[in-house]
Amino acid sequence: MAPDRSDVLYGSLGLMILKTLEALGPLHGYRIARRIEQISGNLLTLNQGTLYPALVKLEQMGWITAKWSASESGRRVKIYSLTRAGRKQLLNEEAQWHRTTGIIERFFKIAEDPS
Amino acid sequence: VKAFRAWLRRLTALARARQHERDLDEQIASHLAEATDDYIARGLSQDQARLAALRDFGGVTQTKQAHREVRSFTWPETMWQDLHYTLRSLGKAPGFTLVVVSTLALGIGVNTAIFTLLDAVVFKPLPVPAPHELVALHENGPEGTADVNGGSGGFLLFSYPRFERLRHALGFDASIAAVTRSSMFVIQLPGVTQAQFLQGQLVSGDYFATLGVFAARGRTLTANDVRLDAVSPVAVVSDGFWTRALGANDSAIGQAINVNGVNVTIVGVMPPGFFGIWSDSEADVWLPATLQRLLGYRANTASYGRLDTTQTWLTQDLIAWVNLVARIPSAHRAPVVARLEAANHQAVGELAGQLTDPDDRTAMLAHTLSVTPLAHGFSGLRSRYSEALFALTGLVVLVLLVTCANIANLLLARGAAQARDVSLRLSLGASTGRLVQQRLIESVTLAIIGGTAGVVAGTWASRLLAREVIGRSGDSLPIVFSADSRVVIFATTVTLGTALLFGLAPALRTIAMGRRVSLSTTQRIAVGQMKKGGMRALVVGQLALSVVVVFAAVVLGRTLLNFLRIDPGFPTDRLVVASVDPVTSRYTRLQMPALSQRLLDAVRAVPGVRSAATSMCGLLTGCSSSSPYRVEGAAEEVTLRQNWISPSYFVTTGIPLLSG
Numbered sequence: 169m170a171p172d173r174s175d176v177l178y179g180s181l182g183l184m185i186l187k188t189l190e191a192l193g194p195l196h197g198y199r200i201a202r203r204i205e206q207i208s209g210n211l212l213t214l215n216q217g218t219l220y221p222a223l224v225k226l227e228q229m230g231w232i233t234a235k236w237s238a239s240e241s242g243r244r245v246k247i248y249s250l251t252r253a254g255r256k257q258l259l260n261e262e263a264q265w266h267r268t269t270g271i272i273e274r275f276f277k278i279a280e281d282p283s
Numbered sequence: 284v285k286a287f288r289a290w291l292r293r294l295t296a297l298a299r300a301r302q303h304e305r306d307l308d309e310q311i312a313s314h315l316a317e318a319t320d321d322y323i324a325r326g327l328s329q330d331q332a333r334l335a336a337l338r339d340f341g342g343v344t345q346t347k348q349a350h351r352e353v354r355s356f357t358w359p360e361t362m363w364q365d366l367h368y369t370l371r372s373l374g375k376a377p378g379f380t381l382v383v384v385s386t387l388a389l390g391i392g393v394n395t396a397i398f399t400l401l402d403a404v405v406f407k408p409l410p411v412p413a414p415h416e417l418v419a420l421h422e423n424g425p426e427g428t429a430d431v432n433g434g435s436g437g438f439l440l441f442s443y444p445r446f447e448r449l450r451h452a453l454g455f456d457a458s459i460a461a462v463t464r465s466s467m468f469v470i471q472l473p474g475v476t477q478a479q480f481l482q483g484q485l486v487s488g489d490y491f492a493t494l495g496v497f498a499a500r501g502r503t504l505t506a507n508d509v510r511l512d513a514v515s516p517v518a519v520v521s522d523g524f525w526t527r528a529l530g531a532n533d534s535a536i537g538q539a540i541n542v543n544g545v546n547v548t549i550v551g552v553m554p555p556g557f558f559g560i561w562s563d564s565e566a567d568v569w570l571p572a573t574l575q576r577l578l579g580y581r582a583n584t585a586s587y588g589r590l591d592t593t594q595t596w597l598t599q600d601l602i603a604w605v606n607l608v609a610r611i612p613s614a615h616r617a618p619v620v621a622r623l624e625a626a627n628h629q630a631v632g633e634l635a636g637q638l639t640d641p642d643d644r645t646a647m648l649a650h651t652l653s654v655t656p657l658a659h660g661f662s663g664l665r666s667r668y669s670e671a672l673f674a675l676t677g678l679v680v681l682v683l684l685v686t687c688a689n690i691a692n693l694l695l696a697r698g699a700a701q702a703r704d705v706s707l708r709l710s711l712g713a714s715t716g717r718l719v720q721q722r723l724i725e726s727v728t729l730a731i732i733g734g735t736a737g738v739v740a741g742t743w744a745s746r747l748l749a750r751e752v753i754g755r756s757g758d759s760l761p762i763v764f765s766a767d768s769r770v771v772i773f774a775t776t777v778t779l780g781t782a783l784l785f786g787l788a789p790a791l792r793t794i795a796m797g798r799r800v801s802l803s804t805t806q807r808i809a810v811g812q813m814k815k816g817g818m819r820a821l822v823v824g825q826l827a828l829s830v831v832v833v834f835a836a837v838v839l840g841r842t843l844l845n846f847l848r849i850d851p852g853f854p855t856d857r858l859v860v861a862s863v864d865p866v867t868s869r870y871t872r873l874q875m876p877a878l879s880q881r882l883l884d885a886v887r888a889v890p891g892v893r894s895a896a897t898s899m900c901g902l903l904t905g906c907s908s909s910s911p912y913r914v915e916g917a918a919e920e921v922t923l924r925q926n927w928i929s930p931s932y933f934v935t936t937g938i939p940l941l942s943g
Contacts, residue, residue: 196313196314196317197310197314198313198314198317198318199317201314201339202321215339215340215341215342215346216314216318216339216340216341217311217340217341217342217343217345217346217349218341218346218349220307220310220311220346220349220350221346221349221350221352221353221354222353224350224353224354225353228288228289228292228293228353228354229289230288230289239313239317241317241320243313243316243317244309244313245310245313245314245317246306246310
């Protein structure tokens with residue numbers, strides 16, 4: 169029953185959420201979704217609904233917390249914010265990500281340059 | 284740790300599913316509203332904006348389902364589905380269900396029955412706090428050793444002065460109490476002419492405190508009630524007596540009742556379920572030991588030499604009549620026991636000093652104190668039946684194993700028929716785990732239905748058996764035989780264990796079959812072939828076990844029958860027995876021959892009575908008395924069991940004489 173890593177992060181969605189919360193501070197679900205879409209420059213077609221299962225998972229792992237509050241327009245919304253454990257996790261994940269992409273990049277370079 | 288915490292959160296989410304669901308609904312609603320607002324700000328109409336927001340969101344239902352799966356577990360729901368499916372499919376096969384359920388009811392029933400008896404007779408601890416701290420004291424001598432189960436009662440008896448001595452040696456780390464075995468008392472309630480017989484015990488002042496039990500109403504007896512210098516005519520009664528005879532009335536406390544001609548005041552009612560330390564012989568009334576002489580108590584004694592038993596026994600060191608029970612905290616066990624042994628040794632030495640015959644003196648000095656655990660209390664049934672019960676346990680476990688094999692076989696046959704269904708489910712993406720779960724739920728359901736029926740039947744059967752063995756009629760079975768949480772826990776464990784035992788192998792096999800069966804036309808043949816191979820081992824095993832069990836069942840049946848009708852060695856079909864208690868009716872010893880003759884004359888005058896006789900000990904009552912005899916010219920005294928009888932006793936009872 170223990171969740172494995174890739175499952176927890178829902179691919180990279182979890183990482184994106186953590187990074188967004190780190191950059192902009194506490195946000196509610198819709199704002200997080202919009203931010204991810206904006207950053208990706210509409211290259212990513214995100215089903216905004218998929219955000220919510222990912223948020224629950226991150227909450228269960230103790231990386232984010234949520235509390236009910238009011239949005240800018242005065243609606244009752246759940247505001248998510250990064251916890252200390254979440255910040256640490258984000259650093260780990262970032263390092264891991266860079267390492268992985270670095271390795272993959274090297275493979276592509278070798279493939280382009282068959283000498 | 285982190286993964287475990289996440290798992291715990293999922294578990295708690297299960298309990299608060301409704302709140303989480305509302306939570307999510309509200310989040311989705313505000314999300315969509317915010318998104319709609321954004322689109323309106325960008326110039327879309329209300330309707331278009333709403334549609335666009337929904338499109339961006341993706342499926343609301345899918346989101347909720349995904350959320351549920353991540354948030355918590357889905358197995359409660361799938362289990363519910365499987366249970367539903369199970370009940371439906373069992374309903375479609377009533378014959379199969381009936382056979383399985385009744386076989387299980389039999390298997391689990393006999394096990395519950397025997398366990399209830401075994402637990403009552405051997406395993407169940409006394410219903411007092413920390414029963415493992417309780418010990419029984421007894422004295423082993425050249426005459427023999429005590430039956431520590433309390434079966435015979437011999438060698439467990441001490442004199443009252445000896446008890447006082449041991450109590451003083453005990454110190455403050457522990458407590459010790461004296462108690463007699465249950466014996467018959469004649470009770471008369473105020474305003475009721477009809478007297479009734481009750482089982483009662485005489486106790487020392489620390490009896491209830493040593494056991495650690497309190498009165499449900501009023502108070503228990505205390506050291507102040509049982510003092511050598513002042514007689515205190517008080518009594519504590521059982522919950523059963525209080526309910527039966529005193530109408531469960533609070534005014535019973537302080538009420539006077541007449542016990543063997545002595546007026547005593549009831550000072551307390553014990554809680555229901557308290558029966559003392561003899562689990563097979565409960566008492567209804569507890570009286571101060573100091574009332575021994577007033578009450579005319581004469582039961583269960585062993586005495587050294589010729590004594591005047593009409594004087595009070597409390598001060599006589601040569602009359603042994605109380606059993607001793609002590610509570611010693613485990614940490615102090617060794618030093619306390621050492622002190623007791625030393626004190627007893629000294630007392631024995633002093634007694635020996637008073638004897639003139641050197642042989643008697645040596646015999647007296649050979650007495651040693653022995654301390655044994657009393658966590659399970661005394662039980663004469665234990666010494667008589669525990670071996671038979673263990674043998675029976677072996678048998679019924681075999682019966683249950685055969686039952687399991689039987690049902691596994693039936694399930695396999697049924698599984699073979701369902702192979703197509705299984706293979707269809709597999710091809711539709713069902714996981715093996717899920718299929719095993721579904722099959723096991725079927726097994727557990729069957730086991731629970733059969734187990735429930737078995738427990739009901741087993742409890743009934745155990746009471747029937749106990750009643751036959753003890754020879755009590757009506758509803759007055761000792762409390763220790765009542766089914767309690769221990770029996771329920773046992774039955775539940777057995778039921779679930781059985782379900783796994785008979786269910787797991789067929790489940791896995793059926794799924795394996797389903798995997799191999801392609802959805803083609805050759806399937807029927809394939810199933811047929813597999814069925815043969817897998818079952819042969821089971822059938823052989825079952826046959827072997829069955830032979831053993833049938834053989835054992837015959838032995839068992841005969842054993843049980845022997846319990847029920849032991850041939851007494853003389854014809855009983857035309858005998859009638861009545862018992863008379865002249866002592867409690869205030870007849871003196873000298874009046875007894877005349878009384879006996881008057882009674883016999885009256886009985887012989889009844890038409891149809893062929894002959895009549897009296898005896899001191901009734902037929903088959905287990906009563907006995909013994910005295911030392913010396914054959915003329917022989918040096919050794921021998922102890923013989925005796926019975927005082929009237930002329931024509933042997934003619935009346937039909938007991939044959941070997942010669943003469």
